Amino acid sequence: MPVTNVHYYTATTLDGFLADPDDSLDWLLRQPQDEDGYGSYDEFIKNIGAIVMGSTTYEWVLDHLDRSGEKWMYDMPAWVMTTRDLKPFPDADIRFAAGEIRPVYEEMVAAADGKDLWVVGGGDLVGQFADAGLLDEIFVSIAPVVLGAGRPLLPRRYDLELIDTGRNGAFVCARYRFTGVLTEDRQA
Secondary structure, three states: OOOOOEEEEEEEEOOOEEEOOOOOOHHHHOOOOOOOOOOOHHHHHOOEEEEEEEHHHHHHHHHHHHHHOOOOOOOOOEEEEOOOOOOOOOOOOEEEEOOOHHHHHHHHHHHHOOOEEEEEEOHHHHHHHHHOOOOOEEEEEEEOOOOOOOEEOOOOOEEEEEEEEEEEOOEEEEEEEEEEEOHHHHHO
16 A cells, blocks of 8 residues: 655745745745756646645635636645635635644545645644644745745744755755654753
């Protein structure tokens, strides 16, 4: 039986923010990237069978799709972790959930049918997966942008093991294995 891994595939600014204080990703969308380059999204998404995101990420996606007129971009089941009353996107397999991560993880594994899982964002949701011991890898593309404030890449302290690095357009990319809570925090 294939092993299902949980990935956090994301981009960040040089100073470690996913979004600016207004939850804007304008800084990201103007960065040059090679679609076939290192860490290609198209290669990554081929191995993903289910995704999960927080409500702020979901609302950003909905707003982006409304403004652009684009269709829902994922063809796999998508979970949204929220306590808010959010509308589903038409013709998309979106499932809303609240509470503990582990039951949602189990549902995602079943739906992924042997493929991997992607925690799309945000950082706190990724932290919940990591805290539960469910996060396997982090792939981060670091943009040549400094925001000074915003939504942090990860709002917790973790140890990571560097697996690989590369460059894609304006981004420096790094792939890490999640190894756990910082050693000094374990002793406290």
